[in-house]
Amino acid sequence: MEAGLEIVAVSDLKVGMFVAEPDCPWTDLPFPLQGFVLSEPSEIATFARHCRFVYIDRSFSTGEHYRAPLRERDPPLQCAALPRTESTPELARRQSQRHSFLKFLYEQDNSxxxxxxxxxxxxxxxxxxxxxxxxxxxxxxxxxxxxxxxxxxxxxxxxxxxxxxxxxxxxxxxxxxxxxxxxxxxxxxxxxxxxxxxxxxxxxxxxxxxxxxxxxxxxxxxxxxxxxxxxxxxxxxxxxxxxxxxxxxxxxxxxxxxxxxxxxxxxxxxxxxxxxxxxxxxxxxxxxxxxxxxxxxxxxxxxxxxxxxxxxxxxxxxxxxxxxxxxxxxxxxxxxxxxxxxxxxxxLYPIGTLVEMNNGEVGVVIQQNRIQRSRPRVLLLLDGMKQKMRGYHVIDLRDPRHKAYTVLRTLPQDAYGLAAQDYYLG
The missing domain is CATH 1.10.3210.10 (Hypothetical protein af1432)
Incomplete structure (x- = not known):
């Protein structure tokens, strides 16, 4: 995913925005072009029928939705104590992770x-x-x-x-x-x-x-x-x-x-x-x-x-x-x-809480259980040996198949060397 792209829900699309990439294949859409400026409400309606979110590029958008590329703009006003240190490749990686995470959420069965x-x-x-x-x-x-x-x-x-x-x-x-x-x-x-x-x-x-x-x-x-x-x-x-x-x-x-x-x-x-x-x-x-x-x-x-x-x-x-x-x-x-x-x-376990399971695995809560508060849905990040897992491994503690799982304790957000971006996986 290119840096500079912005995730927008289809409900927030406006005429003048440049759609760079949808969350579905372009071949699923009736448009002759892959990437274009929205010019009619009917185009927005088409995206709404096929997609949940899209990526827009402000540098190709028009009117009030236009924003110059970062390299062409004056540096943003910022406090000296709060430097922006993310490189362009790092921003691109974060965007790609977020895209994958949103797709993962949409693909959750019966959720x-x-x-x-x-x-x-x-x-x-x-x-x-x-x-x-x-x-x-x-x-x-x-x-x-x-x-x-x-x-x-x-x-x-x-x-x-x-x-x-x-x-x-x-x-x-x-x-x-x-x-x-x-x-x-x-x-x-x-x-x-x-x-x-x-x-x-x-x-x-x-x-x-x-x-x-x-x-x-x-x-x-x-x-x-x-x-x-x-x-x-x-x-x-x-x-x-x-x-x-x-x-x-x-x-x-x-x-x-x-x-x-x-x-x-x-x-x-x-x-x-x-x-x-x-x-x-x-x-x-x-x-x-x-x-x-x-x-x-x-x-x-x-x-x-x-x-x-x-x-x-x-x-x-x-x-x-x-x-x-x-x-x-x-x-x-x-x-x-x-x-x-x-x-x-x-x-007890709000979303984003890092937890350690009774088998030593570590995960982050991605959904609370409002009725059985001690049985949330957890996205596993580390295995029992505290090694990073690849891909998405979700356990729903309400599911009878996972009745042996319990949350042993909550952890600080940086436990076992984890960082915030690890919660997105990739």
């Missing part, structure tokens, strides 16, 4: 959920990428005290909110695979998406939900003001260093106060997300209802997402272990009612 996941992935992936780019630019602009268009940020967050409404698994899958290996950036994306998921679970919608997610995205922007050596220290911090780290809340508020378009609710969440239910948090030692529900939710999600990542002073935890540790802090650091809701929200 309407897998097909729905594939449809939503083709729709939301470019929008997820767009939010990542927007967040990158937003962080840089805030750092240099330049005005940010938060209406644009809110619009892109709303796109993700709509995706969660249709199929929450698609967005959570992308969250696992789209990390950029830069802790503060990945943490901001993770917290933002998990807050969308959690907010919907407890009944939030509209502006309140978008503001909650935006607060999670921005709440630790003040850490950019801290000495990098402090954030990478492996030894315990002394009292002076702890106070310096805690000052990032004030730094975040100072930076965000310069952005006059931010709603007060966002600022309140940023100010209070490190406060704790029992008064042990900072900076003001607030407790119980003094904190505010949005800030309580942001603090809980922030703690959970941080546990899933490697830190200089400890290794990442698996999903289950992180949940158990947080659950043990209910009625202490965290509101017990919200803690119960969060556990129900994220589930």
């Amino acid at each position: 309407e959920q897998a097909e729905e996941l594939a449809r939503e992935l083709t729709h939301i992936e470019p929008r997820f990428d767009s939010l990542q780019d927007t967040l990158r630019k937003t962080i840089e602009c805030i750092q240099i005290e330049e005005r940010v268009d938060f209406k644009d940020v809110a619009t892109r967050v709303s796109d993700l909110s709509g995706s969660l409404q249709r199929n929450p698994d698609a967005l959570m899958w992308l969250l696992r695979l789209k990390s950029v290996d830069q802790y503060s950036f990945d943490q901001a994306m993770d917290v933002s998406v998990y807050l969308l998921l959690f907010g919907k679970h407890v009944g939030l919608s509209g502006d309140r939900l978008v503001q909650l997610s935006m607060a999670g995205m921005l709440q630790d922007v003040g850490k950019t003001c801290l000495p990098p050596v402090l954030l990478t220290k492996t030894d315990p911090l002394d009292e002076e260093e702890r106070e310096l780290v805690r000052s990032h809340v004030a730094s975040s508020l100072e930076l965000l106060c310069l952005q006059h378009a931010l709603p007060p609710e966002v600022m309140m969440i940023v100010a209070n997300h490190h406060e704790r239910w029992d008064g042990s948090g900072y900076p003001r030692g607030l407790k119980l209802k003094e904190i505010g529900r949005g800030a309580e939710m942001a603090g809980l999600v922030d703690s959970f997402c941080a546990m899933l990542k490697n830190k200089p002073y400890r290794a990442a935890m698996g999903h289950q272990n992180a949940l158990e540790q947080l659950f043990n802090l209910r009625d202490q650091q965290f509101n017990p009612a919200l803690m119960e809701q969060f556990v129900q929200c994220v589930g």
Whole structure:
């Protein structure tokens, strides 16, 4: 698959887009050309009858759908701490893997959920990428005290909110695979998406939900003001260093106060997300209802997402272990009612969770079982000797043929040397 191509669901095709490749053979289609610009709605309807998704090339598209090749464009605005290092061959390999993975989902026997996941992935992936780019630019602009268009940020967050409404698994899958290996950036994306998921679970919608997610995205922007050596220290911090780290809340508020378009609710969440239910948090030692529900939710999600990542002073935890540790802090650091809701929200084995089976094999959850939560559908990646498997090996733990299989434990996302792209296989 050539680099520069973009996956688009047939429902999102527009006149003016250049279709480079469908997900079915060109010989199945009545067109005399293989690769052309869509000029009539009837052509879109034809693709819709034969395909589920296609690859489009923006550099050959017309009108508003045109985008110049990367080599002809100015380099995109990006934060110096977040370099783009993927080469063109690497991008092409990723595109090929995604194409294979989507075909694999569509070919799953008797799995309407897998097909729905594939449809939503083709729709939301470019929008997820767009939010990542927007967040990158937003962080840089805030750092240099330049005005940010938060209406644009809110619009892109709303796109993700709509995706969660249709199929929450698609967005959570992308969250696992789209990390950029830069802790503060990945943490901001993770917290933002998990807050969308959690907010919907407890009944939030509209502006309140978008503001909650935006607060999670921005709440630790003040850490950019801290000495990098402090954030990478492996030894315990002394009292002076702890106070310096805690000052990032004030730094975040100072930076965000310069952005006059931010709603007060966002600022309140940023100010209070490190406060704790029992008064042990900072900076003001607030407790119980003094904190505010949005800030309580942001603090809980922030703690959970941080546990899933490697830190200089400890290794990442698996999903289950992180949940158990947080659950043990209910009625202490965290509101017990919200803690119960969060556990129900994220589930035992959400999609994208790396798991080790009782026979030593390792796989990734590709479908939850809403009724028997301990029996998900798993895509195996490593055999019992922890060697990579080739091709797609799926076990559905609900199937009586696999009754001997059980999930032994959840694993950190990089366990046994696995990387995000390994989840696509190839």
